[in-house]
Amino acid sequence: MANLKLDRVGKTYAGGVSAVENASFEIADGEFIVLVGPSGCGKSTMLRMIAGLEEITDGDVQIGDRSVNGVEPGDRNIAMVFQNYALYPHMTVRGNMAYGLRNQGMPKPEVEARIAEAARFLQLEPYLDRKPSALSGGQRQRVAMGRAIVREPSVFLFDEPLSNLDAKLRTQLRAELKDLHKRLGATFIYVTHDQIEAMSLADRIVIMSAGRIEQIGTPMELYANPASTFVAEFIGAPPMNVLPVTGEAARAFLAQEARVPDDLGHVGIRPELMSIGDNGIPATITLVEPLGAETLVHLKMGADKLIMRSGHGLALDAGAEIKVAVEAGALRFFDRDGRTRSA
Amino acid sequence: MVENRPLAAILTHVVLIAGIVFLCFPVWVALVASTHPGEALQRSPIPMWFGDQGFANYSQLLREGVPAAGGVPLSTMMLNSLFMALGITVGKIAISLISAFAIVYFRFPFRMLFFWLIFATLMLPVEVRILPTYDVVASLGMLNSYPGLIIPLIASATATFLFRQFFMTIPDELVEAARIDRAGPLRFFWDILLPLSRTNIAALFIILFIYGWNQYLWPFLITTDQDLYTVVMGIQRMVNVGEGVPIWNYTMGTAILAMIPPVLVVLVMQRLFVKGLVESEK
Numbered sequence: 077m078a079n080l081k082l083d084r085v086g087k088t089y090a091g092g093v094s095a096v097e098n099a100s101f102e103i104a105d106g107e108f109i110v111l112v113g114p115s116g117c118g119k120s121t122m123l124r125m126i127a128g129l130e131e132i133t134d135g136d137v138q139i140g141d142r143s144v145n146g147v148e149p150g151d152r153n154i155a156m157v158f159q160n161y162a163l164y165p166h167m168t169v170r171g172n173m174a175y176g177l178r179n180q181g182m183p184k185p186e187v188e189a190r191i192a193e194a195a196r197f198l199q200l201e202p203y204l205d206r207k208p209s210a211l212s213g214g215q216r217q218r219v220a221m222g223r224a225i226v227r228e229p230s231v232f233l234f235d236e237p238l239s240n241l242d243a244k245l246r247t248q249l250r251a252e253l254k255d256l257h258k259r260l261g262a263t264f265i266y267v268t269h270d271q272i273e274a275m276s277l278a279d280r281i282v283i284m285s286a287g288r289i290e291q292i293g294t295p296m297e298l299y300a301n302p303a304s305t306f307v308a309e310f311i312g313a314p315p316m317n318v319l320p321v322t323g324e325a326a327r328a329f330l331a332q333e334a335r336v337p338d339d340l341g342h343v344g345i346r347p348e349l350m351s352i353g354d355n356g357i358p359a360t361i362t363l364v365e366p367l368g369a370e371t372l373v374h375l376k377m378g379a380d381k382l383i384m385r386s387g388h389g390l391a392l393d394a395g396a397e398i399k400v401a402v403e404a405g406a407l408r409f410f411d412r413d414g415r416t417r418s419a
Numbered sequence: 420m421v422e423n424r425p426l427a428a429i430l431t432h433v434v435l436i437a438g439i440v441f442l443c444f445p446v447w448v449a450l451v452a453s454t455h456p457g458e459a460l461q462r463s464p465i466p467m468w469f470g471d472q473g474f475a476n477y478s479q480l481l482r483e484g485v486p487a488a489g490g491v492p493l494s495t496m497m498l499n500s501l502f503m504a505l506g507i508t509v510g511k512i513a514i515s516l517i518s519a520f521a522i523v524y525f526r527f528p529f530r531m532l533f534f535w536l537i538f539a540t541l542m543l544p545v546e547v548r549i550l551p552t553y554d555v556v557a558s559l560g561m562l563n564s565y566p567g568l569i570i571p572l573i574a575s576a577t578a579t580f581l582f583r584q585f586f587m588t589i590p591d592e593l594v595e596a597a598r599i600d601r602a603g604p605l606r607f608f609w610d611i612l613l614p615l616s617r618t619n620i621a622a623l624f625i626i627l628f629i630y631g632w633n634q635y636l637w638p639f640l641i642t643t644d645q646d647l648y649t650v651v652m653g654i655q656r657m658v659n660v661g662e663g664v665p666i667w668n669y670t671m672g673t674a675i676l677a678m679i680p681p682v683l684v685v686l687v688m689q690r691l692f693v694k695g696l697v698e699s700e701k
């Protein structure tokens with residue numbers, strides 16, 4: 077009932093800034109979609125166009141098979157959660173949640189019932205009569221979620237809702253969000269610049285760069301088969317090693333590969349698909365970062381630098397000479413424009 | 420840093436008390452003078468403690484006024500002042516809230532031109548435009564009327580500007596959240612903008628009420644009917660009676676009465692004001 081369709085959507089701001097260009101994708105009912113990309117790439121603009129807060133200048137947005145261009149945000153059956161919470165500061169938690177429902181003319185008992193349920197689910201019951209200024213950041217964001225939930229919209233929109241919170245709370249609320257999605261079964265569209273959030277939350281990720289969609293796919297698709305060097309370097313921490321074919325490292329990797337496409341620009345390899353072997357490509361360790369469960373090993377191959385992920389208990393120090401072995405099929409190939417080429 | 424030096428403490432207190440005495444002395448003299456018969460104030464030294472005529476003086480003032488100064492009861496003048504001050508205050512706040520709302524939240528043609536036009540009127544206080552304003556009011560037949568007293572003083576660039584600045588500090592997301600919550604422009608204004616502006620409204624109310632209460636030149640020009648005289652005009656008339664007739668006791672009593680409403684407004688509004696400040700802390 078709430079599938080969503082964007083058809084060649086574009087946004088050019090009054091000053092001539094083109095924030096989003098030619099964006100097309102479809103979202104199935106109940107999907108959890110994450111829009112991810114570096115700051116300024118147009119994620120918020122995209123979300124706000126879906127919400128109806130921003131007029132679209134090109135294309136068509138459909139919610140539930142209905143074109144909603146020109147439909148007011150309040151009539152789109154959506155709810156939105158903002159990074160800075162955007163709670164009404166002069167209303168209590170209860171008032172904040174009730175406001176939208178009262179504006180719809182919902183009878184009071186039903187408003188109360190919905191608030192009670194949302195408050196129970198979000199553990200906000202003790203705070204219902206407080207003002208937002210008397211709540212912590214995490215509690216405020218819960219209230220904002222509550223305000224969205226009580227409306228029972230078919231699409232939830234989130235714009236970096238966790239970015240103002242500390243790391244621990246972020247992890248906790250991330251889990252709660254995922255749980256919320258499962259329980260409500262509604263469509264979620266979630267904007268973040270944090271690829272870890274994107275990977276852990278999304279059914280499918282839409283990754284954007286400079287106003288354009290780079291790739292759409294499940295987190296593992298994006299991770300395993302990035303469509304471009306941009307995606308390869310954005311997803312994963314540490315990111316994929318992307319090496320120019322003219323460098324020594326790339327030539328050494330390619331020498332081991334049976335089938336190599338022509339017209340290559342770059343070669344990519346994930347840090348965990350390399351290991352220290354008895355034979356392989358010679359490299360020098362420049363830095364060892366033990367992180368507990370794993371160790372990040374910074375390597376130098378000729379003039380190229382790359383990072384390898386290794387298990388714990390690595391007994392080597394910077395300066396050691398090692399041999400690097402590569403798993404079969406680990407290499408990814410990109411042309412000179414950074415687009416994927418298959419072998 | 421908390422210091423505990425008795426000498427310094429005594430010194431600061433002496434200075435503070437001296438300041439208070441200095442400020443309060445004239446008020447004290449006025450208060451005392453208003454409780455004596457008129458002749459007592461023409462002898463020297465003037466009395467420093469209350470006399471026994473207080474009740475008689477004030478009831479004479481409020482009920483009949485001072486014949487030598489026109490004989491308008493002070494209760495009438497107080498009410499006139501109150502109407503005028505409240506009218507000006509409420510009118511100014513209402514108009515400037517609405518204009519600021521329009522300028523900040525609506526995109527209409529020549530928006531900035533209107534803003535700068537309003538802003539330019541800052542350079543035209545009543546005193547500067549008094550002749551044309553008088554002419555307009557006279558030709559509209561509003562001389563000797565409350566609307567004539569109030570309306571020409573209502574437009575306020577200062578308050579419009581203040582509300583505009585405040586509205587611009589309200590995050591866009593709050594406006595957007597309200598749009599998603601189906602609040603149209605008027606709902607947004609009533610339910611969100613107005614309550615958030617409480618503190619500003621309280622502060623302006625104090626300033627504007629005192630401004631309105633203290634108006635002298637404008638009411639003096641457009642009222643010839645004694646029933647529309649304001650307190651400030653009343654004081655002026657009494658002062659003009661001169662030394663011949665001993666009415667300083669009444670003059671002082673009028674001054675004391677004229678002080679009461681502004682003081683009350685400050686006391687009441689200040690509480691609201693502080694409450695607003697504490698609550699809006701983020």
Ligand SMILES: Nc1ncnc2c1ncn2[C@@H]1O[C@H](COP(=O)(O)OP(=O)(O)O)[C@@H](O)[C@H]1O
Nearest residue numbers: 089091093095114115116117118119120121122
């Ligand atoms: N109201 C606006 N007017 C003009 N340009 C804007 C406006 N809002 C955003 N932009 C521009 O559009 C681009 C995308 O912005 P945004 O969608 O907020 O990025 P993101 O959310 O991905 O960080 C940026 O270059 C930004 O400067």
Ligand SMILES: [Mg+2]
Nearest residue numbers: 119120121236
């Ligand atoms: Mg953004």
